[in-house]
Amino acid sequence: MIRDTSGQDVQLTPQSPWKNPRLLKRTGLGIGAAAFVVWGLMSWQSTSAVDASVSLARVNIAAVERGDLVRDLVVQGKVVAANSPTLFSPAQGIVKFAVKAGDAVEKGQLLAEVDSPQLQNQLAQESALYSKLAVELARQKIQAKRQRLENTQKADLAKVDLAAAERELKRAELSMEKQIISQLDFEKASDDLARARLEYQQAVQNSQLENEALTFETQTLQLQVDQQQLQVEELQRKVNELQIVSPVNGTIGSLAATQRSAVAANAPLLTVVDLTSFELEAAVPENYADDLGLAMEVVINMGGTQLPGEITAIAPEVIDGQVVARVRFLQQPENLRQNLRMTARVLLESRNDVILVKRGAFLDQTGGRFAWKLNDQQQAVKVPITIGALGLNQVEIVSGLQEGDQIITSSADALENAQIVALRD
Template structure:
């Protein structure tokens, strides 16, 4: 019995010691705190708006046929560089040549009829003058004079009709000549052939709509149609500098300029009626048009572009990680006093391992890095975060800027 009582006392003492040790460890010992730190950098900083877009030709024309007929000759192929006025294709012109000849013959016929009518009028005037002289001598009847006058008036009216027919014949000849000219398809702009829609020998019908023969685009200057969210559209203005990357070369930055922004979403422009409805949870994007120099022909139509529109920037200024402006130590109180919107406290690590707050004035920020206008000398070690585990061998640098 005595042995049992002794064992119970021993077990009770062990349990009490364990609980006491746990309480001591939790409440009476200090866990060491380690700080993730970084230094102040003097470098450039940009604030950009990110948008996705597609590369387009600055000018693209669908060159069509204005007359029907068979494609007799295609003078260009895909990728050819063409100049304004260059012959691209020919439609069989024999029917149009015949139409021109027919119109010329009709015009000549009416012009000859006019000459004959003018001669008749001359004779009619002579006859009228003769009848008027005879009536004075009472050598003819008044009816003969009246008949001569009426005949002259009829001939003059017929001459006016022939003048109108000549005008119509000239219009018909001009139209026939224009249709003949339309059998030669010429380029309206300088550019590159980006599509050949027809082949030699194919028949095109222009009776309702002008069928496309080739597509010509100006690729020396290209546009990017970037989709900009409604949250960012108010932050940008035409003329802002920008740069972009393409999928094949994500590390290369190519310059661009924001030319304009469209006043309404694309779906609004294509919708019928006065308004276009949008679901309440659907994102709204506005198109921003950027111009890109492409004399080296590096970029192609429909390439995907990642666009960065520069809304603000500084060069060679003190820059810190934005994490430093948000850090609050767990074991130290924050300084009292109200901060201005562009002010913050950053915690500086001293040489003895302690940390102390410093009030700083902030400039621009891209959410990852922030400009420091005042409050730091530039050689401080600033605290980004803290940990209670051993982080001595962990990273102590902020992420590198892009």
């Protein structure tokens, strides 16, 4: 009998590998080692992609939003009197002041008087000449009336002679018909009538010409009188201006001459400051000069109070890199003093519904060409941007960013040449 291997085989019941403690322990160690390796690789790859890191406490972050941007400019200025006329001497003479510097004056009040004997003497001479011409004009009018009467008389006498000659000719004609007179006497009567008629016509014409000549001479003398009257009135005006009065209510700013001193014609004497009207004289950098315009809106800061104003004048020249602009107060405040320093905000432009972000030092660090935008991995990525108008607190973003993005608005040394920056808590 041949023996087989059935006696050697033993049937074993299969067991689950998770019920084997050794196998389970080895498997767990292997999985943990693999996970550690994967985490290390990911951490190494992430760290190798970051150029620098910066703490969140050291940077400022702002959100990009949509809104209205006001482009403005903050300038410093001083309060000056809008009306401060300087009064001049009307003629050469000796000045006598009735006020002192700093005195309050009213409109029409006597401020100074200039004693000018030369001007007063000239006025007296011209007044005498005016009186003389006025008398000559009156005499001329009387003479013209007399001459007109004589001319009229001559014309009337010639008319009488003409009438007498006409009657004599009629008698001669009747006598000639009755043959009482000779032909010679009749012809003589005819000649006398013709002569009388000619003399009458010449008398009338001479009277008209002489009357026209008299009228012309009278008008010429009248024009001389009128001209002299204007000259006297002008001198009288200058003499009246020797008493210098205040043109406004205000105060005396300064005296340009001393008491009882000799002054020349048109020499400055004093300045009157109108304290009821002030303006702000602001110095604007020359690179903003082209943006300024008349009637441009200005907000003036006076001790925390915002006062409205507008630009009324812009200087045509640049001095020390600045352009001087005059700003008028739309509401004149109280307690203003000359040379008082103030800050003003000039509203250059207003743009509605634009993409904007808070203004920060990143503009100076990159020249407004780049920004560091935050992503969802607690990183800031450097992206190119294009900026538009610059406001006092905000800047317009033309391209490169969208509404809702967050960027770093401050500057840091770690951001200088970094493309990706890790943000630490």
